[in-house]
Amino acid sequence: xxxxxxxxxxxxxxxxxxxxxxxxGNRLPSRTRSLVTDALxxxxxxxxxxxxxxxxxxxxxxxxxxxxxxxxxxGALLPGALLGSWLKLTERLEGGAERLKTRxxxxxxxxxxxxxxxxxxxxxxxxxxxxxxxxxxxxxGSQQLLVKSVLDGFASIAFAASLGIGVLFSAAAVGxxxxxxxxxxxxxxxxxxxxxVDLLEATxxxxxxxxGLRLLEIRQIRVADMLPALLFAPILAWGVSAILS
Numbered sequence: 625x626x627x628x629x630x631x632x633x634x635x636x637x638x639x640x641x642x643x644x645x646x647x648x649g650n651r652l653p654s655r656t657r658s659l660v661t662d663a664l665x666x667x668x669x670x671x672x673x674x675x676x677x678x679x680x681x682x683x684x685x686x687x688x689x690x691x692x693x694x695x696x697x698x699g700a701l702l703p704g705a706l707l708g709s710w711l712k713l714t715e716r717l718e719g720g721a722e723r724l725k726t727r728x729x730x731x732x733x734x735x736x737x738x739x740x741x742x743x744x745x746x747x748x749x750x751x752x753x754x755x756x757x758x759x760x761x762x763x764x765g766s767q768q769l770l771v772k773s774v775l776d777g778f779a780s781i782a783f784a785a786s787l788g789i790g791v792l793f794s795a796a797a798v799g800x801x802x803x804x805x806x807x808x809x810x811x812x813x814x815x816x817x818x819x820x821v822d823l824l825e826a827t828x829x830x831x832x833x834x835x836g837l838r839l840l841e842i843r844q845i846r847v848a849d850m851l852p853a854l855l856f857a858p859i860l861a862w863g864v865s866a867i868l869s
Contacts, residue, residue, distance in 0.1 A: 627810055630760045630769025631802040635795045637777030638747065642792040645784025657786040664782055665839030668746055668832055675829025683818035687865045697827050700860050704827075704853025714848040717741055721790065739790025743783045744797040745835050745847060747776050749828040749854070754821060757802045761809025769802070819865060820858035827857040 649657060678684070679693040688696070708714075721737040747753065752775075756768030776798070784791040809815070816824070831853070834845040 627760055627763060628803060628806055630756060630766030630773070631799060631806055633766070634747075634769055634773040634776060634802060635799045637773040638743070638780045638795040638798055639792060641777040641780030642784040642789075642795065645781040645791065646789060648781065649785035649788065652785060660782050660786040661839055664746075664779070664786070665836045667836075668839060669836035671746075672829040672832030672834075672836060675825050675832060677826075678822040678829070679826040681818075681822040684822050687819045688861075688868060692864065692868075693823055693826065696823050696860050696864055697830060697857065700823070700827050700853045700857035701830060701850060704856045705850050707852040708849030709846070711849075711852075713851060714846045717848050736788060736790040739783065739787030740793050740797075741790075741848065742787065742835065742839065743780060743791050743794040744801075746779065746783075746832070747772075747794065747798050748801045749831055749835075749851075753802060754805065754824060754828070757805035758809040758816065758821075761806040761811075763810075816858055817862075820861045823861040824854060824857045827853050 652660075676697075679697060680690070681693075684693040718737050718741065721740045752768050752772040756766070756772055760766045760769055780791055780794075783794075831847050831850050834847045834850065837843050838845050838847060
C-alpha cells in the first residue's frame, strides 16, 4: 500500500459512518440520542485514561525516572492552555464551524458546531493517530490507521446519530491532521523517540478526559485551548531528558 493509504481509508470510514448515523439519528427519540452522547462521553474518558497510563511507560521511567512524566505532562498543559487561551482557539474553532454552518444554510442545526469539533478532537488526539500516522509516513505500513479507521467508523455512527451533520464534515479535518502528520514523518523521518511519543500520548489523554466531561455536560472545559500542549509535550520531554542524562 502507498504512504497515506491509512488516512484515505480513515476519511472514508468517517464519512460512511456519519452518513449511516444521520439516517439512524432521524429515527431516534431525543432521550435516546442523549443517552448515546453520554455513552460516548464515558468511552472517551476511558480512552483518555488508557492514554494517560503511558506516563509510566518503560521508556519514560527509564529516561526520566518514576513520577517525572507526570510533571512533564503538567508542564506541557499549563503553558499550552495559556497559549491556547491567548490565541482564543476555542472561539476560533467554534467561529469557523458557525461560519461553515451558515454557508451551508443550516442555521437551525443546534448541534452542528459540537458535531464538528467533538469528533475531530476524539479522532485526532488519540495515540493511534500519532503512532499510526508516523508509521505510515515512515513506510512501516498503515495497519494502525486501518484499525483506527474501523473504530472511528463506528464512533462516527454514534456521533452523527446524536450530534448531526457536523460529524460528516469532521472527515476533512481528519484528512488534514493525519495527512499532515504522515507527510511530516515522511519528510523528517523518525523525528520522535518513544519517550516523546509516550508523553505526547499522555498529554492527549488528559485532553480526551476533559472532552469526555464536556460530552457528559459535567463541566464545559475549553479543551480546544489545551491543544498547544501537544506541541509542548515532546519538546519538554526532550529538554528534561537532556538535563537528567
